[in-house]
Amino acid sequence: MIEFTFWDIVRNLLLAARWTVLLSLAAFIGGGIVGMIVLFFRIAKNTWSRRLASGYIALFQGTPLLMQLFLMFFGLPMLGLRIEPWTAAVLGLTFFASAYLAEIWRSGVDALPAGQWDAGASLGLHYLQELRLIILPQAFSITRAPTVGFLVQLIKSTALTSIIGFEELVRTSNAINNATFEPFKVYGLVALIFFAMCFPLTQYARSLEKRAAH
Amino acid sequence: MAFAWLPGAAGDIARGAATTILLIAVTTLAGTFLSILGAAGRRNGPVLLKRAIAIYVEIVRNTPFLVQLFFIFFGLPSLGIRLDPMLAAMLAMTLNMAAYTIEIVGAGLDAVPVGQTEAALSLGLRPRQVFIKIVLPQALKVIFPALTSQIVIMMLESAVVSQIAVRELTYEADMLQARTFRSFETYLVVTIVYLVLSMALRRLLVSGGRRALGAGVS
Numbered sequence: 183m184i185e186f187t188f189w190d191i192v193r194n195l196l197l198a199a200r201w202t203v204l205l206s207l208a209a210f211i212g213g214g215i216v217g218m219i220v221l222f223f224r225i226a227k228n229t230w231s232r233r234l235a236s237g238y239i240a241l242f243q244g245t246p247l248l249m250q251l252f253l254m255f256f257g258l259p260m261l262g263l264r265i266e267p268w269t270a271a272v273l274g275l276t277f278f279a280s281a282y283l284a285e286i287w288r289s290g291v292d293a294l295p296a297g298q299w300d301a302g303a304s305l306g307l308h309y310l311q312e313l314r315l316i317i318l319p320q321a322f323s324i325t326r327a328p329t330v331g332f333l334v335q336l337i338k339s340t341a342l343t344s345i346i347g348f349e350e351l352v353r354t355s356n357a358i359n360n361a362t363f364e365p366f367k368v369y370g371l372v373a374l375i376f377f378a379m380c381f382p383l384t385q386y387a388r389s390l391e392k393r394a395a396h
Numbered sequence: 397m398a399f400a401w402l403p404g405a406a407g408d409i410a411r412g413a414a415t416t417i418l419l420i421a422v423t424t425l426a427g428t429f430l431s432i433l434g435a436a437g438r439r440n441g442p443v444l445l446k447r448a449i450a451i452y453v454e455i456v457r458n459t460p461f462l463v464q465l466f467f468i469f470f471g472l473p474s475l476g477i478r479l480d481p482m483l484a485a486m487l488a489m490t491l492n493m494a495a496y497t498i499e500i501v502g503a504g505l506d507a508v509p510v511g512q513t514e515a516a517l518s519l520g521l522r523p524r525q526v527f528i529k530i531v532l533p534q535a536l537k538v539i540f541p542a543l544t545s546q547i548v549i550m551m552l553e554s555a556v557v558s559q560i561a562v563r564e565l566t567y568e569a570d571m572l573q574a575r576t577f578r579s580f581e582t583y584l585v586v587t588i589v590y591l592v593l594s595m596a597l598r599r600l601l602v603s604g605g606r607r608a609l610g611a612g613v614s
Contacts (some may be wrong), residue, residue, distance in 0.1 A: 242591075245594070248555040248556060249587040256580040273515065338460040352460070367465055369466045370471065381454065
């Protein structure tokens with residue numbers, strides 16, 4: 183058995199937390215980009231395009247994230263791609279995030295009065311200009327609180343990537359726990375680190391919500 | 397892709413799905429009950445209780461379910477509380493769900509006009525009767541869609557309890573893929589089972605809610 187002092191445990195956990203942060207950011211940015219594409223399909227005038235996007239969203243919201251990660255991890259090698267836990271984790275969380283973000287932003291687009299579209303058209307703007315100049319800025323602005331709220335959910339979801347072997351906070355804590363046999367302390371600290379990352383964002387989302395309500 | 401293993405595995409998958417259904421059924425009942433107590437306590441209880449409930453809600457909502465599960469299953473034994481995997485999973489799921497539904501039920505309670513309580517009190521009903529017979533049914537009706545979503549989310553999240561060796565659907569999938577070496581196909585089939593379960597659960601809850609709480613539940 184290796185001797186770990188309290189500070190050894192804390193230091194190792196904080197070092198591992200960097201990967202949790204990095205993964206969350208990568209998935210949030212990737213999810214935002216893919217989510218925008220899904221959003222375009224979701225709000226298009228073509229019925230089939232809307233149906234396709236709805237199906238995509240329902241698929242990701244109706245299955246466990248853990249299964250999505252497993253399918254990514256075991257499925258991509260079948261397509262001949264060599265895949266490591268990091269790639270599977272980023273791709274899995276990106277698609278997961280894209281479905282949720284597209285749905286959040288879609289609710290923002292739906293909340294705008296039809297007059298906004300009409301006004302844009304009457305100014306001679308074409309569809310993409312309307313979206314870029316009038317619809318999307320307003321839709322993003324009114325859905326800022328749920329978007330930040332989803333970021334919290336995403337950070338918590340990164341814990342699942344420990345199961346497919348990605349070395350983030352939870353996987354490192356499992357290893358430390360196996361060496362120290364102090365699960366109460368180790369998992370308590372892990373919870374504390376996650377709390378320190380998520381709670382400020384939760385409070386921020388709450389303040390955005392309050393500001394929107396007034 | 398090859399699915400020759402599937403007929404022989406149907407029994408295992410069905411058994412795993414049954415355990416998942418059992419888990420979510422227990423969690424739904426216990427979690428809803430706990431969140432009604434929590435939401436009522438947060439509004440009418442003593443200051444200390446209110447504060448304790450608020451802290452509990454914040455801690456659970458800002459940490460991953462997987463960590464909560466590990467803390468309960470691996471961490472609590474060092475305090476002398478040893479739970480078997482099934483019980484630990486039920487406890488973790490219930491405590492997790494309640495933290496989300498306390499807020500939901502609370503919003504429902506706030507949505508019932510005060511006049512309802514005043515009218516019931518003036519008819520001579522006792523405060524407890526007023527809460528159970530007048531306020532709660534109306535509150536549940538308002539929040540039923542949100543409650544339904546939370547229950548479905550919890551069912552999907554329950555895949556994680558395979559990590560403490562509860563023999564539910566994901567655990568059976570892990571065992572199957574280790575035996576058949578058909579990882580992708582196994583997880584694909586089980587993902588479809590989860591999809592069907594979540595759609596069926598949503599439909600069941602909506603129709604059950606309509607029957608229990610009357611029309612207007614969507």
